[in-house]
Amino acid sequence: MSAHAPPLAETLLAIADDELVLGWRDSEWTGIAPLLEEDVALSSIAQGEVGHARALYELVARERETTADELAFERRPEEYVSSPLVEFRLVPDWARTIARRYLYETADAIRIETLKGSDDADVAGLAAKIEREEAYHRLHAEMWAERLRDEPRFAAALEELWPYVLGLVEPGDRGELAHRIGREPQYAVERGAHDDGWPALWDEMTSVRRSIPGATW
Amino acid sequence: MGSRRDARRGGVIWEVFRQERPGAAFQHGGSLEAPDRAFAEAYAREFYGRRNESVALWVVPREAILEVDEPYVADVFDRDYRRVDGYSLKTKLKEARERARTTAR
Numbered sequence: 076m077s078a079h080a081p082p083l084a085e086t087l088l089a090i091a092d093d094e095l096v097l098g099w100r101d102s103e104w105t106g107i108a109p110l111l112e113e114d115v116a117l118s119s120i121a122q123g124e125v126g127h128a129r130a131l132y133e134l135v136a137r138e139r140e141t142t143a144d145e146l147a148f149e150r151r152p153e154e155y156v157s158s159p160l161v162e163f164r165l166v167p168d169w170a171r172t173i174a175r176r177y178l179y180e181t182a183d184a185i186r187i188e189t190l191k192g193s194d195d196a197d198v199a200g201l202a203a204k205i206e207r208e209e210a211y212h213r214l215h216a217e218m219w220a221e222r223l224r225d226e227p228r229f230a231a232a233l234e235e236l237w238p239y240v241l242g243l244v245e246p247g248d249r250g251e252l253a254h255r256i257g258r259e260p261q262y263a264v265e266r267g268a269h270d271d272g273w274p275a276l277w278d279e280m281t282s283v284r285r286s287i288p289g290a291t292w
Numbered sequence: 293m294g295s296r297r298d299a300r301r302g303g304v305i306w307e308v309f310r311q312e313r314p315g316a317a318f319q320h321g322g323s324l325e326a327p328d329r330a331f332a333e334a335y336a337r338e339f340y341g342r343r344n345e346s347v348a349l350w351v352v353p354r355e356a357i358l359e360v361d362e363p364y365v366a367d368v369f370d371r372d373y374r375r376v377d378g379y380s381l382k383t384k385l386k387e388a389r390e391r392a393r394t395t396a397r
Contacts, residue, residue: 110303112324112335119338211337218330 083195084138085156088146089266090186091131092157093243095147097179098124099280103166120176120212127205134197144292148284152269152277160239162270170223174232177220178240180213181255185248238264305354306332308339310346318350 081089101121108114132143139146160179165172187209190202223229237256241249241263253260303325309318321340326332329351336351 110325112326112331112339116335116338119342211334215334218334221330222327 083193083198084135086186086190087131087198088135089156089158090183090190091128091135091146092155093161093179093183094124094131095128096155096157096276096280097161097175098122098128099276100161100164101172101176103164104172107167109169116215120215123208123212127208130201130205134201144284148281152274155269155273155277156266157269157273158239158243158266159264159268159270159273160236160243162273162276164272164276168232170226170228171232171236173216173219173223174229174236176212176216178233178236178256179243180209180216182240182243182252183209184213185244185252185255189245189248233258238262242266303327304332306336307352307354307357308336309350309352310340311348312346314347318348321346321349323354 098121101117101124104114105118105121106114108117128147129143132146136143136146160175163171163175165175184206187202187206191199191206193199193202220229233256237258238261240256241252241260242265244252246263249260249263304327305323305325307323308321310321311318324332324335324339326335332351332353336349340346340349
């Protein structure tokens, strides 16, 4: 972690937003993946990411005296800090979807390793739990990346998404990420600006919760 | 169970056997389609291991299974004395019990 690392709750919220939005986007493959087996596997990974988001939101909610649901579904679109990488709508492009999964999981592993070393025992414990499941997500992503390695479309997708994934980790960790992916570190697209598709995604993602404000579900 | 691979598709059919408890016999869990061993392993884990329902999995390409069409070995000679079926102990046991009871009195 760099010397100017953001406060822990901010980091947790950024990771939670990434996990929620990526889970949402990957779940768009449910029912339309190239193989039935893959449909089930990817849907379950997507659900896993939403589960991680929930657990992370709970830690943030404790500190900010709110609830995980309110953090997930009741913020204004501009209050979310998700990276544009996870906001891109990539269906029906399988090569780009796998490129994103592979890049994201590799970066996420570095973030989770940092959290595992946290002084906060709850954070370190949750990171260890998440890591056990992410290991399978990573296996899945690496298996597909290996299969698509020689596909020009996959190589182009890695090239396109590389600056975005660099923005997921602290500047001090970008060299390590470049090493793990086997690419040169370059300029990073930092989180902050959202993708053009974000408002529509937010609108749909929060629509049920907003349909009856203040309701107890 | 056919060993033929559907030429229109790239996948191989894999049969999955699962063990529920250490030491228990492996049972056939079902089958899945996957292009190679790595994918078969990942999907097997996803379909048969995710809910803690298995402690171990065997994943076998369906083509590797030798299918025996007629497991019944025909009796061509009259050797029914070798067969143990039809030799009911029930009646003999009942008679023996009766005898034992009578003797005991």
